[in-house]
Amino acid sequence: MEKDNETVFDKIYNVVKKIPKGYVATYGQVASIAGNKRWARVVGYALHVNPDPEHIPCYRVVNREGRISEAFAFGGGNRQVELLKADGVEFVDDEHVDMEKYQWDMPWY
């Protein structure tokens, strides 16, 4: 059933793809769903390699502060903020997302 050939990265990608539009998730959140909360670093690394940016909305993944990492720059710095706004996500600051309202509450988990 589960393919052992899949790495943690693939699991993380799968979780990121599951993030509903209009919501954001934290690295620790994604890591927790992927398998272990301690994979927060791995999640960051996984998105860093980001083999499929078109299918992996990495811009919906933010750090625990609700802010997008500077290293994102996978499309142009603050560009991710614009994408999140387009999804209906509100910002408390130019770089901080309103986690209280838009953080993924994963209803099926």
Add this chain to the structure above:
DNA sequence: CGATTGACTGACC
């Protein structure tokens, strides 16, 4: 195979 890195988090000062 061993050492280093990394888009994080939490705790401590």
Add this chain to the structure above:
DNA sequence: AGGTCAGCCAATC
């Protein structure tokens, strides 16, 4: 309140 240190895990060189 804000900055710094250490810990965690997997992938890469």
